[in-house]
Structures are given as C-alpha cells and as structure tokens.
Amino acid sequence: xxxxxxxxxxxxxxxxxxxxxxxxxxxxxxxxxxxxxxxxxxxxxxxxxxxxxxxxxxxxxxxxxxxxxxxxxxxxxxxxxxxxxxxxxxxxxxxxxxxxxxxxxxxxxxxxxxxxxxxxxxxxxxxxxxxxxxxxxxxxxxxxxxxxxxxxxxxxxxxxxxxxxxxxxxxxxxxxxxxxxxxxxxxxxxxxxxxxxxxxxxxxxxxxxxxxxxxxxxxxxxxxxx
Numbered sequence: 001x002x003x004x005x006x007x008x009x010x011x012x013x014x015x016x017x018x019x020x021x022x023x024x025x026x027x028x029x030x031x032x033x034x035x036x037x038x039x040x041x042x043x044x045x046x047x048x049x050x051x052x053x054x055x056x057x058x059x060x061x062x063x064x065x066x067x068x069x070x071x072x073x074x075x076x077x078x079x080x081x082x083x084x085x086x087x088x089x090x091x092x093x094x095x096x097x098x099x100x101x102x103x104x105x106x107x108x109x110x111x112x113x114x115x116x117x118x119x120x121x122x123x124x125x126x127x128x129x130x131x132x133x134x135x136x137x138x139x140x141x142x143x144x145x146x147x148x149x150x151x152x153x154x155x156x157x158x159x160x161x162x163x164x165x166x167x168x169x170x171x172x173x174x175x176x177x178x179x180x181x182x183x184x185x186x187x188x189x190x191x192x193x194x195x196x197x198x199x200x201x202x203x204x205x206x207x208x209x210x211x212x213x214x215x216x217x218x219x220x221x222x223x224x225x226x
Contacts, residue, residue, distance in 0.1 A: 001104050001105060002103075002105050002106070002172070002173035002174055002175065002191075003105065003106050003108060003169065003171065003174040003175070004100040004103075004105040004106065004107050004108070004172075004174070004175045004177075005082065005108045005109075005110050005160070005174065005175055005176040005177070005190065006097075006107070006108070006109050006127070006176075006177045006178075007109075007110065007111060007173060007176075007177060007178035007179060007180065007183055007196075008109050008111040008112070008113060008118060008121065008122075009111060009112075009113060009179075010179040010197065011088060011090075011154060011177055011178055011179045011196045011197070011216070012089065012090060012093045012097075012109070012125065012216070013085065013088045013089060013093075013121075013178075014088045014089075014090045014197075014216075014217050015084075015088040016044065016113075016117060017084075017085060017111075017113050017121060018044075018061060018112070018113040018114070018117065019040060019041075019044045020080075020084045020085070020088070021061075021084075021113075021117050022037070022040035022061065023037070023040070023084070024076075024079075024080045024083070024084055025060040025064055025076075025130050026040070028076065028079075030068070030076065031064055032123075038120070040060075040061075043056075043057045043060065043061075047182065048180075048199065050181060050182060050201070052152075052182075054150045054152045054153075054155075055146070055150070058114075058133065058145075058146045058150060059132065059144070061114065062114065062135050062142065062144045062145065062146065063144050065114075065116060065135055065142035065144060066141065066142045066143055066144030067144075070140070070141060070142065071139075073116070073142075077116070077117070077120065078120075081120050081121065081124065083201045085121055085124070086124070089125070090197075090216035090217050091216065091217060091218065092214075092215065092216035092217065092218065093125070093216050096177070096216060097125060097126070097127070100175070105175070106129065106169075106205065107127045107128065107129065107200050108124075108127065108129035108130070108131065109121075109122050109125075109127050109129070109130050109131070109132070109135075110130075110131040110132075110152065110156050110159070110160060110176075110186070111130075111131070111132050111151060112132075112133055112151050112152040112155075112156075113132060113133065113180075114132060114133045114134070114135050115130070115132040115133065115135065116135055116142070116220060118130060118132045118168050119132070126201075129158070129163075131145060131151055131159050131160060132151055133150045133151045133152065133162060133167060134146065134147040134148055136180065152182070153182050153183075153185055154185045156183065156185065157185050157189055160189075165203050168178060170174070171189065171190055171191060172191065173191050173192075174190040174191045174192065175190060175191070175192040175193075175194065176189075176190040176192070176193055176194070177194045177196045178193075178195070178196060178198075178202070179193075179195070179196050179197050179198050179199060179202065180198070180199055180202060181198075181199055181201035181205065183202075184202070184205065187202075187211075192210065193206075193211050194212045194213075194214060195211055195212070195213045195214070196213075196214055196215070196216055197214075197216060197217055198213060214217075
C-alpha cells in the first residue's frame with residue numbers, strides 16, 4: 001500500500017479555493033469589498049510568482065474567521081462549497097482518485113489553504129486524510145492566528161513527515177500530484193512526482209527531469225501518468 005498525495009488548488013480543482021473563498025466573502029459583503037479584493041489578488045499573484053510571505057497572507061486570510069461566529073461561518077461555507085467549489089472539481093479528478101483507490105493506495109490532500117475551507121472539500125472528494133494550514137481555535141472561536149507550521153513549500157514536507165512518523169508509514173512508492181513550483185520540495189521527496197496542469201516553472205522542471213505531465217481539465221480524460 002502506497003501513499004497517493006494530492007495538492008488541492010489548481011490540481012484537483014480548476015481554481016484556487018483560498019482565492020475563491022476571498023471572492024465569495026467580497027461578493028456576499030462579508031468583508032470590505034474593494035480593499036479585500038485588491039489584497040486577495042495581490043497575495044495570489046505573489047503566490048504564483050513564488051514570493052508569497054505566508055505569514056503575512058495568513059494574517060490577512062484568517063482575519064474574517066476571527067471576526068464572525070463559527071456557526072455563521074459554517075453556514076457561509078456551505079453556500080461557498082455549493083457555488084464555488086463543486087463546479088470547479090476538475091473533470092479528470094474522480095477518475096484519478098478512483099484509480100488510486102483501486103490500487104489500494106492511501107489517499108491524502110496536502111494544501112496550504114486553511115483547514116476550515118478545505119475540510120469539506122476533502123470530504124466531498126472522499127479523501128480521508130487532509131494536511132492543511134491550521135487556523136488557531138480557542139474558547140469556541142477562531143483567533144485569526146495560525147496554529148503550528150503552515151502547510152506551504154518546505155512546510156508541506158515537515159508536516160507530512162510528522163504525519164508519517166505518527167502513522168508508522170514511509171514514502172516508498174508514494175505519489176504526489178501538483179500544479180505549482182511552490183511544491184517542488186515535496187515533489188522531489190516522493191517516489192512518483194507528477195505535474196498536473198502545471199505553471200510554467202514546474203512544467204519546465206518536470207520536462208527537464210522527465211516527470212509525467214498530465215491534465216485533469218480535459219473532459220472525459222482518464223489520466224495515465226505512468
């Protein structure tokens with residue numbers, strides 16, 4: 001039994017759930033629209049360029065969780081999942097996940113997006129194991145701070161290693177699917193790195209190192225990365 005690990009945003013999803021959550025908050029009038037939208041876009045562009053200050057971004061993105069009651073947040077999240085996430089599940093995602101299930105692999109999502117946003121998405125996709133950036137939760141409310149190591153860049157490797165140690169597992173035969181050059185530290189750690197609809201930097205790296213490059217966005221396509 002091997003571990004099949006999947007990035008979420010722009011990999012299993014044809015979109016970025018963190019950025020989309022920000023857009024949802026703006027559209028629903030939950031946050032200051034003009035300022036929040038501009039900052040959300042700025043951080044997203046910094047992420048794509050590989051220059052994101054993850055702690056600055058988390059101070060920004062986790063603030064709305066601290067400003068509202070958790071029950072209200074969960075109600076908004078249900079609407080968000082229905083309107084923004086379900087339509088953006090990449091067409092090839094179900095087939096890829098089913099392929100690994102048939103092989104008896106253990107499926108995991110590992111994502112920089114926070115656990116509040118991503119937990120129901122993992123459940124929707126039927127993936128039991130989720131490693132995500134953890135928003136701090138104390139005395140029945142979110143604090144707006146991050147708990148532990150953000151699940152970003154080298155932090156994904158650190159968080160995954162802690163999970164492996166806890167579960168007595170290793171990375172022999174492991175897979176990792178990602179779209180982003182930000183995930184190169186983990187892609188270089190697994191047995192089978194796969195670039196999925198990759199950004200230009202990752203595409204060039206994958207071709208140079210003879211990694212498979214696949215798309216999950218073409219309708220009726222069953223990916224064959226081996």
